[in-house]
Amino acid sequence: MKLKEYYKTPHWRKLSKKILDDRDCECQICKRKRWKLLTRGKNKGTWKRLFRFVIHHKRYDNLYEEENNKDDLMILCYTCHNLCHLILRYENIAPFFKSLAEIVRKFGFIYEKGDKK
Numbered sequence: 001m002k003l004k005e006y007y008k009t010p011h012w013r014k015l016s017k018k019i020l021d022d023r024d025c026e027c028q029i030c031k032r033k034r035w036k037l038l039t040r041g042k043n044k045g046t047w048k049r050l051f052r053f054v055i056h057h058k059r060y061d062n063l064y065e066e067e068n069n070k071d072d073l074m075i076l077c078y079t080c081h082n083l084c085h086l087i088l089r090y091e092n093i094a095p096f097f098k099s100l101a102e103i104v105r106k107f108g109f110i111y112e113k114g115d116k117k
Contacts, residue, residue: 006063015066016055019075023047027077029084029107034077052078058110074108084109 006012019025025034034053038046056074057066066073076084084104088111091101 001063003057003060011064019055019073020053025053025075027051027053027080028074029076029080029109032077054078054081056081056084056109056111058108076109085111 020034023035023037026032027034032051034049034051035047036050038044038048054076056076057063057072058074059072062069062072084107087097087100087104088109090097092098
């Protein structure tokens with residue numbers, strides 16, 4: 001199964017929703033919170049989603065078993081996720097990008113290369 005197809009399965013949708021609906025959800029790189037409890041106004045006491053978040057797979061060999069292999073997943077804001085992929089994509093262009101790629105990996109952002117993506 002291709003990764004794009006997997007992301008449409010009920011299993012993945014349920015799991016990712018469960019992770020991202022956690023009110024303590026924060027980006028593992030920039031530490032921004034996804035949710036904020038409103039303390040004023042007519043919506044006081046309700047939660048507001050602040051940022052778009054994604055679940056990033058570090059490895060793809062444990063699809064359907066992510067709940068048992070949580071280290072294979074990262075919770076990231078959309079900005080950090082896209083930026084990290086871009087840096088790793090350009091890693092071999094110049095020494096500058098190679099240095100940035102080393103920093104990205106220190107934060108734990110990795111991905112397997114292959115035909116699943």
